[in-house]
Amino acid sequence: MISDVQQSGPWFKIYNEKGKQVGTMSSSGKTLVGVASDFFVCQEGIWFKTYDEKGKSIAAMSSSGKVVKGAAGNTFVCKEGIWLKTYDKNCKQIS
Numbered sequence: 001m002i003s004d005v006q007q008s009g010p011w012f013k014i015y016n017e018k019g020k021q022v023g024t025m026s027s028s029g030k031t032l033v034g035v036a037s038d039f040f041v042c043q044e045g046i047w048f049k050t051y052d053e054k055g056k057s058i059a060a061m062s063s064s065g066k067v068v069k070g071a072a073g074n075t076f077v078c079k080e081g082i083w084l085k086t087y088d089k090n091c092k093q094i095s
Helices: none
Strands: 004-007 011-016 022-026 031-035 040-044 047-051 057-062 067-072 076-078 085-088
Touching: 004 031, 040 067
Parallel strands: 031 067
Antiparallel strands: 004 011, 011 022, 031 040, 040 047, 047 057, 067 076, 076 085
């Protein structure tokens, strides 16, 4: 379970619910846009990519016309025009 992701220099450090660092990955070219309980979301150029607690890529989707508004539980929410759309960690729209 992920409790926090922090950028430290050229790295993202991933922490579990006990505050223990459980993963590290390069932050080069990435912007952290959301942290949920079992994944986090980064924007990389024209892509949103989801990662697990070890920093391993899960899925990707185009960021065109979308803004991540938040992540919680096992979903993240994007604003697309006037709509808010919910996605899972596999970047599949669920509402």
